[in-house]
């Protein structure tokens with residue numbers, strides 16, 4: 001082969017390669033990708049994946065609790081999701097006598113399955129492109145009239161879609177308002193807990209391994225959907241029966257082969273693939289580092305507290321996990337974006353876009369200013385955006401004093417109405433109960449130190465930007481000493497005493513004398529008046545420019561894979577079962593085995609603690625039919641483009657069988673929220689064979705395995 005031809009071939013295939021796996025596709029449009037998916041090994045048709053008239057894979061995928069994904073795996077409504085997705089339900093059923101967190105829980109039969117008020121799981125009935133209907137009658141209208149007309153079209157369409165069927169419908173903008181889709185859903189509200197492994201499996205590796213490959217977490221839990229006798233959604237009731245789904249996923253007991261086709265179906269939350277170079281630069285150089293720094297400070301205090309006291313460890317475990325999850329993800333994101341030189345990639349893409357724009361007068365008129373305007377807008381508003389991010393970190397993620405103040409303020413805003421209606425006493429009782437729950441997981445000393453460190457950092461970070469006067473005039477140390485000595489917000493006894501004696505006098509005193517509450521009101525006022533209005537303008541102008549930019553991309557680059565940013569709607573992404581080599585000289589294999597569980601446990605790190613049974617079973621190599629070549633796989637990685645919300649999503653093989661449950665990404669991959677790199681970005685799933693092994697061999701719950709349809713080689 002001639003050298004030049006070879007180079008062309010190579011570059012065409014590498015462009016193709018880099019687009020094959022990127023993207024979160026709308027299921028109703030999947031037929032456009034059928035050929036590409038088949039070329040990668042898929043044996044299904046587009047109609048097997050998504051169909052409105054016949055049952056399809058779609059019907060087995062549920063939006064779980066609004067934030068995660070889950071999949072149906074039996075004809076009796078058995079539902080799998082992540083352990084971390086079912087965690088609050090598992091926690092709420094646990095007590096010292098029944099410590100399901102520590103020892104796991106398995107219902108022996110359906111009557112032992114546990115009800116979960118408030119938990120829902122929704123099936124997507126259909127996804128419909130309603131763009132033209134949303135825009136009907138808007139031609140020639142002024143911007144504000146156009147918006148009104150669109151809103152009324154949307155209400156009408158939604159109303160029509162919900163008539164007489166018990167479904168809910170929502171219309172969401174895609175591609176920043178270039179397109180509108182209606183999502184019709186059927187929501188089940190009797191979803192019971194069937195089983196969970198102990199934390200030492202479901203949370204194995206804890207924060208140490210979070211966002212990390214190699215991984216050994218059995219991050220799964222088991223639920224069941226219940227309906228009325230007519231197989232329709234119903235409130236929780238003893239007379240409900242197991243749901244009989246339109247489709248459930250068969251489970252793959254087949255040999256796994258690196259390179260084989262994988263597909264993920266789920267509800268990804270947010271991606272920001274179209275940020276301009278200047279925006280990404282601001283986020284990488286300024287916004288994220290400052291947010292990380294704020295969390296460095298709070299985590300330093302919380303971690304030390306948790307190390308020194310068991311009570312603090314329990315009190316702060318879930319709060320710490322929440323703060324650390326984002327903190328660790330961002331560090332990984334910046335690292336990844338820097339390694340691939342993401343800014344340069346953006347600049348190159350922008351140059352290509354502008355070159356294209358300049359090739360045609362019509363394009364120049366329509367799209368010529370989009371990139372320049374976006375970059376200019378970032379420069380104009382980045383101080384406002386920075387102030388916003390810092391305020392979020394300070395007021396919403398920082399010292400919990402503000403959380404308590406926000407609750408109290410909300411209650412006080414309805415004080416007069418409650419009093420007039422004679423509902424005050426009952427509400428005060430509720431507030432006291434709420435406060436007891438709050439203070440149960442609260443340590444004054446920890447919060448005081450968090451307050452002092454974050455206040456100082458907040459003031460430094462915001463600098464000349466909008467701050468409440470009090471923070472400019474008084475040092476963090478003085479404020480901390482005064483507030484935590486006297487405020488009712490930081491001490492249970494003082495709070496309850498205040499509540500029990502609540503009257504208009506004490507209310508006045510609170511607003512004039514309680515420094516903690518006063519600071520909250522001032523900071524909140526600063527947030528609402530000096531920060532939020534700018535942010536509203538910024539976001540809406542930026543969305544307007546993104547709309548133009550994306551329209552241009554779609555029109556001018558028809559051969560590139562175009563996909564709308566994630567927006568918590570159902571999506572499909574596909575790739576391969578494969579490892580990665582994100583660092584020079586190091587290579588990750590695509591799977592881990594139970595041997596790694598034992599090795600990690602040997603390190604003595606408490607995040608790798610095990611119950612004795614795991615060691616016994618692994619020592620005996622009691623893997624049964626779940627092994628592959630003498631090994632029991634625990635987790636595997638794939639080149640599927642996922643993000644937060646894809647937790648619990650099924651990893652589906654070429655024939656539509658369940659291979660594993662997605663739960664995380666590797667650290668090197670977290671950049672995929674901004675930019676997908678097919679050589680680095682990997683999702684992490686727990687192998688379904690390990691899940692079945694844990695049910696069958698570890699937990700004596702083989703009846704659940706028997707309920708599923710197993711597909712063998």
Ligand code: ARG
Nearest residue numbers: 084206207210211321325664
């Ligand atoms: N990083 C994963 C996600 O964003 C898993 C989080 C739960 N696990 C944990 N150790 N905090 O949701």
Ligand code: ASP
Nearest residue numbers: 643644645646647664665
């Ligand atoms: N762990 C995430 C989730 O809970 C998934 C991810 O960000 O990759 O949705």
